[in-house]
Amino acid sequence: MRLSQFLAKTLRDDPAEAETANHRLMLRTGMIQQLAAGVYSYAPLALRSLAKVEAIVRDEMNAAGGQEVKLPTLQPRELWQQTGRDAAFGPDLMRLKDRRERELVIAPTHEEAVTLLVKQHMQSYRDLPQLVYQIQTKFRDEPRPRGGLVRVREFDMKDAYSFDADADSLDETYQRMVQAYRNIFSRCGIPAVMIEADSGAIGGKDSHEFIMPTEIGEDTFIQCPDCGYAANAERAAFQRPPAAPGEPLPIEDVHTPGLKTIADLVDFLGITPEQTLKAVFYVVDGEMVFVSIRGDLEVNEVKLKRLLGANELHHASDEEVEAAGLVAGSASAVGLTGIKSVADESIYVGANFAAGANRPDWHMKNVNTPRDFVPDAVGDIALAEAGHRCVHCGGAFISERGVEVGHVFKLGTFFSESLNATFLSPEGSLQPAIMGCYGIGIGRLLAATIEHNRDERGMRLPASVSPFQVYLAALNAEDANVAAAADDVYRKLTEAGFETLFDDRAESAGVKFNDADLFGFPVRVVVSPRNLREGKAEVKRRDADLAQLVPLEDAPATVAALLDE
């Protein structure tokens, strides 16, 4: 491809709206153009890279035994009502009506459709296992798209779905997909760590996310450097930090004028946060819930949701707190009636806590559980943070940010049961298939790849996903000798099978070198009057400091060698 004719114009200034490096680079190279919030057009340069990412994904999916399918974007809303996901998705699900007022949805994911498709071909256990996948556009009306291609409303996703006859078989499928994912990320040139993830309201037990560590990531995950345990912060289990034990003492009221926060209380009483109980109020599926947790910890809303099996939850507003008769700043579950009470297991670690007295300006000392209150539910609902101790080995957690580039998920039988996708077992009974699902956002993966493979001059994409292998520049292209020689090199490179972007523009050397670095293809070849006198071309890797001079006719071989490094 000749750059003079290619649909690609680079920008010299960074576009104002881009905050992250990958977004800036994609805009400056002209790869993408924003059409609306979270909606992008893809120029040829981007499409070439996306196609390569897709090819890698296809290759690994096929190797893992996947069969490619294509499921519809437009689906009847009724189908989503049948599985309850019309309600579960809420406003993220795009809905519309056809000319006959029939209600449709634009699919954000495809469990329903794939279950119906596979169901038709699955009658016996002999038909299992099955693994199907597609690469297709998803629509999700995200509340806040952000970060270029990292979170968008319309995006291409590889989604795979497995159907197994039993749990052991699903385990095998799952492991095969995990390995395929590791291969995919490695081939795209990014490090990805597999972490335990929340499995959400629907479905089964196991769920893992693949996270590329980066400070621009939306997700926080914790890792144990000692035993390798890694989990999303919204999921991570940890040991509650110890607190002084002791014989329960009688409750004692303390006048605490104006004290509202744990920090206030700690200062006033001269104690530590582990010696206090904190009260947090949530409205969970419309019902007020009183949450107790030790003062040194924070409530993790995802864990809370899971403990209560809830769909929706939010912090109670001041009005809601007041209406429930609770005293914000001086509340405790002691003597609480008529309101659901839940607690983190940390309330059992330690003794003689300071807590609210349920009247303004008063707290209590020496609150003990279960002596003074027994919550309706107790579980792990605390947020794991750096420094907390690993449940497996006691190591001190470290915390990092990252971008979720893939997830694998054991769905269980939720969809096969609600859509009646059953098979006949060897014993002759009808069984629902045990499902798994596996997703990779193609555009997000490209964004992550760019974020990780770049320097201050531009991208440094691995050959596996670079739009082109070679950037060929003719300096002083209006010089007939240079033009002819560069043309010849271009022809030879192309014949040798290298995807070459030939910069035949009438631009100065500086412009071409800067664009070459910005595009960041793995190898750069330069034909110029200076070196043409010796019959030579310059060949350089994007990540090398120095170039080598080789005879013009050796350029393809040198390129091949450099690409192999």
Next chain:
RNA sequence: CGGGGCGUAGCGCAGCGGUAGCGCGCUUGGUUUGGGACCAAGAGGUCGGCAGUUCAAACCUGCCCGCCCCGACCA
């Protein structure tokens, strides 16, 4: 949805009552020529939209729309 910010030329921005500017990019001509060259002449704008105030609105007021960031949210 809560909070903050921004919409003026393809990109980055200035102008903040007197009728449109700068840099980059673009066009033409000339001079240059190995890391974003120089000179000259040009092209390009319903100043996000609608209403209002005013002799006069990019600028003031109101409403709306769009976009960005933080948070909430995100099987």
